[in-house]
Structures are given as structure tokens and as C-alpha cells.
């Protein structure tokens with residue numbers, strides 16, 4: 001059987017819901033999936049390394065990536081730019097490997113226009129109070145930024161309707177298990193599997 005293109009999974013949801021934490025936990029489970037590293041103009045946090053958590057760029061460098069069409073999508077989020085380098089995503093999918101993007105909601109909707117066949121997963125907080133306490137608990141934001149992120153979060157939750165799946169991040173292991181179940185389910189869908197068999201059986205089947 002010929003190698004099929006990989007599946008693009010997009011994990012999105014409001015800031016502080018636990019996208020980074022859940023993605024890291026999935027990574028530790030060594031699943032057969034590749035993680036895209038985004039470009040950003042935000043300052044590195046303590047312990048973050050260039051090329052691992054993000055490609056850290058100046059505003060000028062980021063704008064020239066946009067200009068040169070090097071980004072699949074990009075968004076300005078709470079004062080900084082974030083974007084997905086397109087070359088890595090296309091090359092990896094072409095190699096037949098699945099890719100997961102962990103991005104905010106505006107970017108996810110742009111990806112949906114370009115890759116409607118992608119799988120869009122919305123991570124939700126158990127409640128808005130819990131979301132706020134996770135952002136506060138992380139200790140990376142000032143009070144003003146926390147309020148800003150909370151108001152953005154409410155608008156973002158409205159956009160859940162554009163997604164294929166909703167996963168509540170009540171507990172990290174349970175959220176990971178739900179995401180793994182989605183990945184398995186998507187690989188079993190007849191519309192994804194059938195073209196492989198069609199090639200063997202011929203067009204008249």
C-alpha cells in the first residue's frame with residue numbers, strides 16, 4: 001500500500017487552559033506524532049530554548065517571515081506575534097507522519113481554511129474560575145495581563161463551534177487519554193482509510 005499523507009491535528013483553546021501542559025504530557029508518551037515548533041516575538045521565559053519551545057524572533061524577522069509566506073498561519077496575541085512555519089508541516093505530512101499544532105484560536109481558524117481535512121480539538125477549562133486560577137498559579141503574568149487573557153478567553157470559548165472535538169482538561173492524564181482516543185478514531189475513519197484500498201481494488205469497487 002502506498003504511503004498516505006499524515007493527519008494534521010490542531011490543539012487549541014484559551015490561554016491557560018493547559019495546552020502546553022497537555023502537549024508536553026503527550027510528548028512524554030512518545031506517540032507516533034510530530035510536534036510543530038512555532039515562531040514568536042515574545043521574550044523567552046526562564047528555561048525556554050530557541051528551537052525547542054519556540055523559534056524566538058525579532059518583530060522584523062517575524063514580519064519578513066509573513067512577507068515571504070513562510071507561515072501557515074499567524075496571529076497577534078496579547079501584544080506578541082505567533083506563527084507556524086509552513087515548510088515543516090507540509091514536509092512532515094508528505095512523509096506520511098501526523099503533525100500536531102498547539103496554537104491559539106484565531107490561528108486555528110486560519111488553519112481550518114487551508115487544511116479543512118485537519119482535525120480540530122478544542123481544550124476547555126472545567127470552569128472560568130479554574131481557568132483564572134491556572135493562569136494565576138503559573139505566575140508568568142501580571143494582574144493586567146491576566147485580566148486581558150481572561151477576556152480573550154471568553155471570546156475564544158465562543159469559537160468552539162468551529163471545532164470537531166471538545167476535550168475538557170479537568171485532569172491531565174484524562175485529557176491526554178481523550179486526545180489519544182481522537183487520534184485513534186481519526187485513523188479508523190472510512191473516508192481516510194478507503195483511498196488506500198481503492199488503489200489496490202481499482203476504481204470500479
Ligand SMILES: Nc1nc2c(ncn2[C@@H]2O[C@H](COP(=O)(O)OP(=O)(O)O)[C@@H](O)[C@H]2O)c(=O)[nH]1
Nearest residue numbers: 015016038074075077082083084102103104107
Ligand atoms: N496562532 C498561533 N498561536 C500560537 C502559536 N504558538 C503558540 N501559540 C499560542 O499563543 C498563545 C500564547 O502562548 P505563550 O506566550 O507561550 O503563553 P501560554 O501558552 O499561555 O503559556 C497560546 O494560546 C499558544 O497556544 C502559533 O504558531 N500560532
Ligand SMILES: Nc1ncnc2c1ncn2[C@@H]1O[C@H](COP(=O)(O)OP(=O)(O)O)[C@@H](O)[C@H]1O
Nearest residue numbers: 015016017018019020021134138169170171172
Ligand atoms: N489538568 C490540569 N489541572 C490542573 N492544573 C493544570 C492542568 N493543566 C494545566 N494546568 C496548569 O495550568 C497552568 C496553565 O497551563 P499551560 O499549559 O501553560 O496553558 P496554555 O498552554 O493553554 O496557556 C499551568 O500552571 C499548568 O501547570
